[in-house]
Amino acid sequence: MPDTLDITVEFTGGLEMLFxxxxxxxxxxxxxxxxxxxxxxxxxxRYLCQSVMKxxxxxxxxxxDTVRPGILVLINDxxxxxxxxxxxEIQKRDNILFVSTLHGG
Amino acid sequence: MAPSPCARCKVNRALILRPKNxxxxxxxxxxxxxxxxxxxxxTTNNLFQRGERIAIGASGGKDSTxxxxxxxxxxxxxxxxxxxxxxxxxxxxxxxxxxxLETVKRNAVQYGMELCIIGYDELYGWTMDQVVEQVGKKxxxxxxxxxxxxxxxxxxxxxxxxxxxxxxxADDVAETVLMNLLRGDLxxxxxxxxxxxxxxxxxxxxxxxxxxxxxxIGKNTNHGITDVRRSKPLKYAYEKEIVLYxxxxxxxxxxxxxxxxxxxxxxxxxxxxxxxEKIRPSSILDVVRSGEDMARLVPGNEDAKRCEGACKSTRSxxxxxxxxxxGAGGCGTSGRSTGxxxxxxxxxxxxxxxxxxxxxxxxxxxxARPRPRNGQAHDRHAHTxxxxxxxxxxxxxxxxxxxxxxxxxTPTTPRxxxxxxxxxxxxxxxxxxxxxxxxxxMGQCARCGYLSxxxxxxxxxxxxxxxxxxxxxxxxxxxxxxxxAGRC
Ligand SMILES: [Zn+2]
Ligand SMILES: [Zn+2]
Numbered sequence: 001m002p003d004t005l006d007i008t009v010e011f012t013g014g015l016e017m018l019f020x021x022x023x024x025x026x027x028x029x030x031x032x033x034x035x036x037x038x039x040x041x042x043x044x045x046r047y048l049c050q051s052v053m054k055x056x057x058x059x060x061x062x063x064x065d066t067v068r069p070g071i072l073v074l075i076n077d078x079x080x081x082x083x084x085x086x087x088x089e090i091q092k093r094d095n096i097l098f099v100s101t102l103h104g105g
Numbered sequence: 106m107a108p109s110p111c112a113r114c115k116v117n118r119a120l121i122l123r124p125k126n127x128x129x130x131x132x133x134x135x136x137x138x139x140x141x142x143x144x145x146x147x148t149t150n151n152l153f154q155r156g157e158r159i160a161i162g163a164s165g166g167k168d169s170t171x172x173x174x175x176x177x178x179x180x181x182x183x184x185x186x187x188x189x190x191x192x193x194x195x196x197x198x199x200x201x202x203x204x205x206l207e208t209v210k211r212n213a214v215q216y217g218m219e220l221c222i223i224g225y226d227e228l229y230g231w232t233m234d235q236v237v238e239q240v241g242k243k244x245x246x247x248x249x250x251x252x253x254x255x256x257x258x259x260x261x262x263x264x265x266x267x268x269x270x271x272x273x274x275a276d277d278v279a280e281t282v283l284m285n286l287l288r289g290d291l292x293x294x295x296x297x298x299x300x301x302x303x304x305x306x307x308x309x310x311x312x313x314x315x316x317x318x319x320x321x322i323g324k325n326t327n328h329g330i331t332d333v334r335r336s337k338p339l340k341y342a343y344e345k346e347i348v349l350y351x352x353x354x355x356x357x358x359x360x361x362x363x364x365x366x367x368x369x370x371x372x373x374x375x376x377x378x379x380x381x382e383k384i385r386p387s388s389i390l391d392v393v394r395s396g397e398d399m400a401r402l403v404p405g406n407e408d409a410k411r412c413e414g415a416c417k418s419t420r421s422x423x424x425x426x427x428x429x430x431x432g433a434g435g436c437g438t439s440g441r442s443t444g445x446x447x448x449x450x451x452x453x454x455x456x457x458x459x460x461x462x463x464x465x466x467x468x469x470x471x472x473a474r475p476r477p478r479n480g481q482a483h484d485r486h487a488h489t490x491x492x493x494x495x496x497x498x499x500x501x502x503x504x505x506x507x508x509x510x511x512x513x514x515t516p517t518t519p520r521x522x523x524x525x526x527x528x529x530x531x532x533x534x535x536x537x538x539x540x541x542x543x544x545x546x547m548g549q550c551a552r553c554g555y556l557s558x559x560x561x562x563x564x565x566x567x568x569x570x571x572x573x574x575x576x577x578x579x580x581x582x583x584x585x586x587x588x589x590a591g592r593c
Binding site for chain 1: 108109118119120121122129132167276344345347348349352353360375376379380382383
């Protein structure tokens, strides 16, 4: 297993504002968590907060250790609820989209 | 997890989990189902008439963009025979609307619709940037919200359009229901749940207003007597599905928060709605339906009124645009609530502990009590949700949201004086058919003629204050600008 997984992470619906105003991010995610388990969405979210997100308002993205309610997560265009939510194990070349429903309509 | 097949076509892989019924659908089936449900809402509520010219209140945001896209699709698919135009309001906030108006302009091309952009300066003589310069950033959301509530109707009247549709979705309505329920404001709860609101707006100003006192607004809107109907075709559509529809159809929309309202997220009823949805997705529609059911029990509701002559509500059940979106905050184009309201509400509930379980009876039996105007919640303790604030704090805050300014403190909105405590039960049945509308009892603003429960509407009150401190010259210029407006 390679050390990193090359994936695409996208932020839309206003979330891009929290990530340097950039919609698409090419991420090389460590393929294993610190404890050796395969990288999951939960791990990705922690990684994004620590290593990618420069905005200090983390609570606009994460609440209670998970993605804030009102933010949809699509894994290769599928609702993450169909994929095991934050326990989904990330595969290489995955496209993970975070889209906020909370911003002005 | 093994991919599951679409529940509808049984062929494609399911990508969408529907919040309302947990159905798993593939992309084409989801899009078809979403559109079919909006069509169902439109037809069962008789929202449109053939040949109608309809202005879509367009902000460039997800809701109005989806609304425009779906209405275009349905208008063609089912031959509604509608003429659809886009109507955008420019608040005059530099840098805020620029991008969203660009989005609306692209939408106009994409959907082949006429676009009219009307500015606060045209409608009121003030841009929001000028208002902020005058009153500061604190409290400016009040102005923005009051102006916004009237802007679509005024804009439509200017264009001679008699029907405005807005992108309010189920989450918006659920939020309004909860807010009004927590406030114990049942009349407003009743009004806010209706899918159609009919209101004469922008009626030519009464002759009384001479040139000197001239309605600053009236000058702009005397394009004849107009009935502007408002409706919400997306009322039963989940915000989640609206966003997914926009995503899967690759719609071009824009998202931002009002730059003058950076705190829009915190402690809001919106957060509560989203948390409820996470626990039980169907709860949003449940709240909407419950709101509708409760609305039928409210004395003064048109159904209730017809079943018993004793209900002497002096107010019509039909909302004016001014208050229809009261549950919505000053800022945020979809009528989003702003921060702090839940905190204010919580404080009020602590103060008013009878309200908890028996809101209905409380509302009916207790006399309306005027609330103090001072110490608006917005400024005070807006961001302390679910604190244990002592009742005294609640009293001083009055539990008011920051953009509620006069409605609750005036005697022109009497609670129905019901002699019997258990009256509510007599309203539960039967429900007569909703055929005739009650007579419109609301008055008109003496300045501008806008439908209002006050003798002078909120916008005119705010404008009076603004204009007082502005040099006369500026007003003249603004009136001139108004004359040449109407370019659409
Ligand atoms: Zn299908
Ligand atoms: Zn007025």
